[in-house]
Amino acid sequence: MGCTANDLVTALKAAAATIEEHRVELIQLDRVIGDGDHGENMDRGFKAVLTALDANTPDTPAAVLKLVATTLISKVGGAAGPLYGTAFLRASTAVKDRAELEPADLTEALTAALGGIVARGKAEPGDKTMVDALDPAVRAAKGDTATELLAAAAAAAETGADATVPLVARKGRASYLGERSAGHMDPGARSTALLLRAFAEVAAR
Amino acid sequence: MGCTANDLVTALKAAAATIEEHRVELIQLDRVIGDGDHGENMDRGFKAVLTALDANTPDTPAAVLKLVATTLISKVGGAAGPLYGTAFLRASTAVKDRAELEPADLTEALTAALGGIVARGKAEPGDKTMVDALDPAVRAAKGDTATELLAAAAAAAETGADATVPLVARKGRASYLGERSAGHMDPGARSTALLLRAFAEVAAR
Amino acid sequence: MKKIINDPSTVVAESLKGLELAHGDLLTVIHDPAVIVRADAPVRGKVAIISGGGSGHEPMHGGLVGPGMLDAACPGAVFTSPTPDQVTTAIEKTDGGAGALLVVKNYTGDVLNFETAAELAETEVRTIVIDDDVAVKDSTYTAGRRGVGGTVPLEKITGAAAARGDDLDAVHAIAERVVANVRSMGMALAAPTVPHVGEPSFDLADDEMEVGIGIHGEPGRARVPAENADGIVARLLEPILEDLPFAEGDRVLLFTNSMGATPLLELYLAHGIAERLLADRGIVVARRLVGPYVTSLEMQGMSLTLLKLDDELLELWDAPVRTAALRWGN
Amino acid sequence: MKKIINDPSTVVAESLKGLELAHGDLLTVIHDPAVIVRADAPVRGKVAIISGGGSGHEPMHGGLVGPGMLDAACPGAVFTSPTPDQVTTAIEKTDGGAGALLVVKNYTGDVLNFETAAELAETEVRTIVIDDDVAVKDSTYTAGRRGVGGTVPLEKITGAAAARGDDLDAVHAIAERVVANVRSMGMALAAPTVPHVGEPSFDLADDEMEVGIGIHGEPGRARVPAENADGIVARLLEPILEDLPFAEGDRVLLFTNSMGATPLLELYLAHGIAERLLADRGIVVARRLVGPYVTSLEMQGMSLTLLKLDDELLELWDAPVRTAALRWGN
Ligand SMILES: Nc1ncnc2c1ncn2[C@@H]1O[C@H](COP(=O)(O)OP(=O)(O)O)[C@@H](O)[C@H]1O
Ligand SMILES: Nc1ncnc2c1ncn2[C@@H]1O[C@H](COP(=O)(O)OP(=O)(O)O)[C@@H](O)[C@H]1O
Ligand SMILES: [Mg+2]
Ligand SMILES: [Mg+2]
Ligand SMILES: [Mg+2]
Ligand SMILES: [Mg+2]
Secondary structure, eight states: OOBBBHHHHHHHHHHHHHHHTTHHHHHHHHHHHSSSSSHHHHHHHHHHHHHHHHHHHHHSSHHHOOOOOOOOHHTTTTTHHHHHHHHHHHHHHHHHTSBBHHHHHHHHHHHHHHHHHHHHOOOTTTTTHHHHHHHHHHHHOOSSHHHHHHHHHHHHHHHHHHTTOOOOOOGGGGGGGGGGGSSSSOOOHHHHHHHHHHHHHHHOO | OBOOHHHHHHHHHHHHHHHHHHHHHHHHHHHHHHHHOHHHHHHHHHHHEEEEEHHOOOOOOHHHHHHHHHHHHHHHHHHHHHHHHHHHHHHHTTTTTOSSBHHHHHHHHHHHHHHHHHHHOOOOSSSTTHHHHHHOOOOOHOSSSHHHHHHHHHHHHHHHTTTTTTTOOOOSSGGGGGGGGGTTHHHHHHHHHHHHHHHHHHHHH | OOOOOOGGGGHHHHHHHHEEEETTTTTTEEEEEEEEEEOOOOTTTTOOEEEEEEEEEETTTGGBBSEEEEEEEEEEEEEEEOHHHHHHHHHHHTTSOOEEEEEESSOOOHHHHHHHHHHHHSEEEEEEOOOOBTTTSSSTEEEEEETTTTTTHHHHHHHHHHHTTTOOOHHHHHHHHHHHHEEEEEEEOEEEEEOOTOBBBBBBOTTEEEEEEOSSOOOEEEEEEOOOOHHHHHHHHHHHHHHHHHTTOEEEEEEEEEEEEEEEEHEEEHHHHHHHHHHHHOOOEEEEEEEESSSSSEEEEEEEEEHHHHHHHHHHHHHHHSSSSOEEOO | OSSSOOGGGGOOOOOOOOHHHTTTEEEEEEEETEEEEEEEEEOOOOOEEEEEEESSSSTTTTGBTTTSSEEEEEEEEEOOOOOOHHHHHHHHTTTSSEEEEEEEOOOHHHHHHHHHHHHSSSOOOOEEEOOOOOOOOOOOSSOOOOOOOTTHHHHHHHHHHHHTTTHHHHHHHHHHHHHHHHHEEEEEEEEOOOOOTBBBSSSSOOTTTESSSOOOOOOOSSEOOOOOOHHHHHHHHHHHHHHTTOOOTOEEEEEEEEEEEEHHHHHHHEEEEHHHEEEEEEEEEEEEEEESSBTTTTBEEEEEEEEOOOOHHHHHHSSSSSSSEEEEEE
């Protein structure tokens, strides 16, 4: 009873809904230490994902993830577009041609996603980026069921995002602020936590 | 014991001081129904008059008035520059080569000044301009002494300026506002009243 | 007040120093009285085109001095008409023996100061008064329409006529044709701040806009609830079209002007709307100018100007021009 | 929010329609994905110069498309890097067989998106990353310096090199020379408002200014008490001069840029101060550019850019250019 292409589509719809709901929050976080577009960009991207998923019905998890990747890459722009795009692209490659993803596949997909983000963005943990949410999530992503595994990952991502508050940014636009970037949550870490929470909630249904 | 060139210089210094003192008030009046420069322009002009009077010592009333006229014309700009400039120029012509101005000369000078303003600006009483201060002042400018005459003129100018408040402007920049110009005093009428009050106070000393 | 200045009373003088350094190839600045003169003035045998007005509308007029356009510009204090001695100096310095056309925007102050200068001038001068602002009723109960955006095509076209060798009468006649065929209307979302005043010229709530605004921070014809771009452009265009009137088949120059702080991103957006509205009516936009040319310090807002073109006006608009702000054909 | 727009999500698309109508002689707009292309592209045998970035900086980059400068510009959403498909489309449409130079401002998003496009491109491409902003420390602890005002001379000079027939290696080498010799610094008196955000990007008290500001409404290096023009210009110029460093006898291009809402009156004033400070140090201002070229919507403020010139860079700067925003020599 693994995660099918259809389950993934459901999860992505939930993710899109979460991003829409938190659009203004993400804009505000980015306004303080960045340029205020993160919520808008993510919302535009995930709305495009919904449209793409409506127009196409990819029948493998890999195909779904790839469609998400190419859509985000061509619709989001900014730093988040290529980073999230690469993450989904690597996840797509990682799950190969499996028809249903088992917990181990999910761990591999998440690990590959993180690897993609790091390969493109060269951020290390502690640089105050989405890596600070995704890296602990990957390490926490254990469990016998997708439900358990994603719940643990989402919780770790949320803790990780919270932990970006005191950090001084060393990557991305917030790094221009130097010390003044401390005291605010990283918007990309927050969006990563939101996405994982949405996935976890769908898995728990 | 008429008004000499020196007396005129004293009166003009007092006028310059008054304008400086009321600079912000005139700016604010003009800001509401015009473009906010009347106080600045008049202050720049009368400061230049002080400099000119320091550098030159014209020895007839006519020469003093002419120097004031040319200085105002070349330093004030806007509507007020040529209007006040013409007023002083006509006053200068009116007093001819008299060494001392008697009350009758003052009346003639004021009448000529008004004529100059009307000739240049084509405003009629009630158009909400400086004419609404100067026209009643000229009609009130009667008396056996300069003191009496100027006190009456100044009082009439003040009443005239106050009476511009309800008027709808038909000349100058305030006319663009149409009905919205009503409810505010005309800045040029106010500056005319201020000048006459300064002259009257010097005469009363 | 948020400004990059040292002292309100020296803003214009200091700015002219920078202008002179920036565009020494095009113009020379005389500092007292302040006049901006074409670098190669006087041009022998050519009618001189001279304009001027308060400062704070840059690039108008100093940025429009150069071959094919103005021979001299007289910058007054901020939003204050220049004085007659500036104008007479401009006339002297540009006197090429063919007389001068004085381009005057219809404001009492400008008209009076240029009139005084014209009386004093020793050269033959003609004056053209531009009054293209349809926001102001032209009646005996006002000072008449203001001169606004239409000034740029007027100066461009008369400049081209003078450059091709027209005499003063001919240049004046063309100027009259431009004035007869050009109409403008502007609006503001936020007021400018005059340096010596130190606070905005008018106060607008966040949901209000001022329609029929002038270019001196003087309030407009009406304060109305803020609208979207479609609404704003229609509101500016309608009274312009009705006024001349412009009719189906007319060829026009459409000039979409930023009042200063409105970014090009928004200005092009508005321009596109205006083009479509004109196309809907069968009016042919033959030429266009989009940008901040007739500004009002940092006022946020825009104006539209429409000039009905005939073949000759079109040719004169297209003729070469080389100034700081407008440059083409050479 | 005070803007002339219809809907925050369609601002860029609508603005591009207006741009296309306004400058149809110079450029063509592809609407999906959004790319602004030179009207006569592709130019056979010429290296294509392609740039792009978030919208809201107009006239950069769309206003710099045309002969002698850019072959294409990729406009992202407001303040958001363009996507790779915009860039690959630009590469395709301008492919004259001599390869393309991608001019990328150093921001994580711009670098990543252009990098992805470069990987996908079927033509030979080289990338030049410009990072001229001395306000940002260039260390492993930041994303490196930002690309700001220096982008305009970079695009002008590489455009001229491509126009005279240099091959891709040669154009790239000249690009590197410009990047090595150009430095900038900016400041703001008031923040811009991004349409979809609806409120100013940062809040500044009336007596404060933000120094070392970027061009995306991101806060600057330090918030300090507002100063007069002399103080502001010195504060921008010092770190630029120290950085390269610039020395006595150097010939430079001085680019005095308005961030959007700062009027030309103030900008020329600041330019004059900068020229005098440079003259005091024996630095020769050989060329200058003054105006709003690299803006940040309606941000109030300015930046200074200094490019050290050699004979070749000077010649390439002087070479003809015909774009909406920069035009000379033809
Ligand atoms: N080098 C990087 N590696 C990983 N994540 C990064 C990097 N640079 C930026 N980010 C993430 O991207 C987020 C900003 O995304 P967004 O606002 O959409 O892009 P932009 O900064 O281009 O406006 C940051 O909050 C951060 O989490
Ligand atoms: N046609 C006119 N006749 C008489 N006075 C006029 C006329 N037009 C304007 N004024 C006066 O000039 C004053 C404005 O002067 P000022 O602000 O210095 O000039 P501007 O209107 O050019 O800014 C008005 O308040 C009015 O009293
Ligand atoms: Mg951002
Ligand atoms: Mg006034
Ligand atoms: Mg005025
Ligand atoms: Mg961004």
